[in-house]
Amino acid sequence: MKLAILAVGHRQPGWVDEGCAEYLKRMPRELAMTVTEIKPEPRGSKTREQLLAAEKARLREALPGSCRLVVLDEKGDDLTTMKLAKRLETWMQDGRDVALLIGGADGLDEEFKQQADDKLRLSSLTLPHGMARLLLCEQLYRAHTVLKNHPYHREG
Structure with missing residues (x-):
């Protein structure tokens, strides 16, 4: 199985890319993870609906075939690390x-x-997009380590 993070946004600061790259590298081959940046629609005089429709088309093109679709949304499931695992x-x-x-x-x-x-919520806090990408990469890696009983995650 592969995990594909598709994130609408502009180029992120180096520390975001470096952090994501570190967690991508740590994932096992059988659970490979990628992060793909999707170009946002230029704002101009477009309505919110026009912007979202253009970004939806770009996201659709980047989606792997017949995949499980998980959206990050402020109204999504608020999971603990153990529940995410x-x-x-x-x-x-x-x-x-x-x-x-x-x-x-x-x-x-x-x-x-x-x-x-599935709909997931990363936090009740408003996060910058780069931070959300990095947090998601880290939490998916941590969830994997929980499943493997790796000491990276410590309860208690």
């Missing part, structure tokens, strides 16, 4: 690749939210 285990048993979508400044098109197999 259980969710990851469920995804692995399903066998399909997983695409995790991080929307741009205006969020994600409503159609993605309706079609999503």
